[in-house]
Amino acid sequence: MAGLDLTGLSEEALLAELPVPVRQRITEMSGRSVPEDQIGAVLALAPGGSIARKGAGSWRADLWPAVVQELRVLCCTDDARYADIRDKWTGLQGDTASTAVAALSGAIGASLGLAAGVVAPVVVWGLVTVLRLGLGVFCRQTEPKKLEVPAG
DSSP states (O other): OOSOOOTTOOHHHHHTTSOHHHHHHHHHHHHTTOOHHHHHHHHHHGGGGTOOOSSSSOOOTTHHHHHHHHHHHHHHOOOGGGHHHHHHHHHHHHSOHHHHHHHHHHHHHHHHTSOHHHHHHHHHHHHHHHHHHOHHHHHHHTSOOOOOOOOO
16 A cells, blocks of 8 residues: 555554643543544644634634545555655654654645644544554545446
8 A cells, every 4th residue: 555654653652742631632532432533523623713824814624624635645645745754754753753743744734734733633633543443444434435427
């Protein structure tokens, strides 16, 4: 499979990158069996009131789905947008989860027009979701659906 190898990351190391209140909220929602997509949507809404977009425009209401799609491009394809981060990934994984999260958040944030700090919690949760599902399942589940037009 093309894309990014996440074998060096663990759920625990990724969640440790989040502020304690965010980590506690995730733990509480996970304990209530809240689906990963709903947790991602909650995390995507959290920074909206206090952090602005880079440049002109308004807050992205679709931040969670946008991050999921960027993670799909990064992890499941060889798309040129993320070639640089893929080339450096082995070295980033050898450092700490902090380095990997910062690099991924910066790259995804730049692609979405948002500061890395805005997307970092959502990127962390996206990576946790990928680890929980497994890369192959994540890639299949997030594959763009093809519209079938009936013949006739």
